Amino acid sequence: MSLKLFAAPMSSATPVVNAIAELGIDCEIVMFDLSSREQKQPAYLAINPHGVVPTLVVDGTPLFEAVEIMQWLGDRHGVERGLWPAADTxxxxxxxxxxxxxxxxxxxxxxxxxxxxxxxxxxxxxxxxxxxxxxxxxxxxxxxxxxxxxxxxxxxxxxxxxxxxxxxxxxxxxxxxxxxxxxxxxxxxxxxxxxxxxxxxxxxxxxxxxx
Ligand SMILES: N[C@@H](CCC(=O)N[C@@H](CS)C(=O)NCC(=O)O)C(=O)O
CATH class of the missing domain: 1.20.1050.10 (Glutathione S-transferase Yfyf (Class Pi); Chain A, domain 2)
Structure with a gap:
């Protein structure tokens, strides 16, 4: 599974970067400079039409909203590491x-x-x-x-x-x-x-x- 996170320093993406570090999973992290409006480039708007970070691209499919990304990380990678409860519990x-x-x-x-x-x-x-x-x-x-x-x-x-x-x-x-x-x-x-x-x-x- 390929994971790529679009983030920015001290932003809504920071907790997601924290979650990835806590889980110890492989994930490419692209750090935007928000003041340069990198988050408004057409290529990025195509994966996140809101033009904000974070976005996690999972095998080519984007997932946005920090809380959803972290809940998904919990489901997909946290259960096996004892950091997120199993489904149906x-x-x-x-x-x-x-x-x-x-x-x-x-x-x-x-x-x-x-x-x-x-x-x-x-x-x-x-x-x-x-x-x-x-x-x-x-x-x-x-x-x-x-x-x-x-x-x-x-x-x-x-x-x-x-x-x-x-x-x-x-x-x-x-x-x-x-x-x-x-x-x-x-x-x-x-x-x-x-x-x-x-x-x-x-x-x-x-x-x-x-x-
Ligand atoms: N509710 C969104 C908020 C995302 C958000 O507003 N991110 C800010 C950084 S804290 C951003 O990318 N701002 C850039 C902009 O508005 O151009 C989430 O939790 O993912």
């Missing part, structure tokens, strides 16, 4: 629920926060009361994640899995956007476990010497 349902929740539900709140206060968003969209409401709802969402992580060290139990990598990646990004994990002790402990993994340090922090 209760844990698979837990993994799908929390990973989609992170990108769809938590991610929607994060978009509101970014539009309403990020320096990268058009200042005319900035709206401090909306930002405050988004922060309040994100904190409540983290409280629900904290309750899940109070039951076991990781989302699926005692062992780290790609479900943790996917959800913790979104939560890590949200801290860059101004979300605080203070007051959520289980989330803090779990984020530290995620961020101390060699694959995270190599892909998010650029520690090339880390094995």
């Amino acid at each position: 209760p844990a698979r349902l837990v993994a799908l629920s929390w990973t989609s929740w992170a990108y769809v539900s938590y991610g929607a709140l994060l978009n509101v926060l970014n539009f309403s206060q990020s320096p990268r968003a058009d200042a005319r969209l900035h709206h401090p009361p909306l930002a405050a409401e988004a922060l309040k709802q994100l904190d409540a969402a983290l409280g629900r994640l904290d309750a899940q992580l109070a039951k076991a060290p990781f989302l699926l139990g005692d062992a780290f899995s790609l479900a943790d990598l996917i959800v913790a990646g979104v939560v890590t990004y949200s801290t860059y956007c101004g979300v605080s994990v203070d007051g959520h002790a289980h989330v803090q402990r779990w984020l530290q476990a995620f961020q101390s993994r060699p694959a995270y340090r190599r892909t998010w922090m650029g520690e090339s010497a880390v094995a």
Whole structure:
């Protein structure tokens, strides 16, 4: 099977690069410079009409949206490595629920926060009361994640899995956007476990010497 990932440094593709490193699978990685608009070239638009990264090309067929790529990587390569639950297990349902929740539900709140206060968003969209409401709802969402992580060290139990990598990646990004994990002790402990993994340090922090 041939795998080719189109990515860019510190972007929505970073968690996918992290997942590939964690799985230790062979995958050609093409790094775009987004500021040069390489992602808008006709050849790339033919495989991802949205002109964004990441896209994973699997035996010539493109798959886009980071969460779907990582769930597919879990299905195809994670089960045999003990990093993703097998089909038809209760844990698979837990993994799908929390990973989609992170990108769809938590991610929607994060978009509101970014539009309403990020320096990268058009200042005319900035709206401090909306930002405050988004922060309040994100904190409540983290409280629900904290309750899940109070039951076991990781989302699926005692062992780290790609479900943790996917959800913790979104939560890590949200801290860059101004979300605080203070007051959520289980989330803090779990984020530290995620961020101390060699694959995270190599892909998010650029520690090339880390094995
Ligand atoms: N929902 C998409 C978001 C993809 C996305 O917006 N990627 C950004 C980088 S973080 C991008 O490629 N931007 C380039 C552009 O908009 O031209 C995913 O998760 O894959």
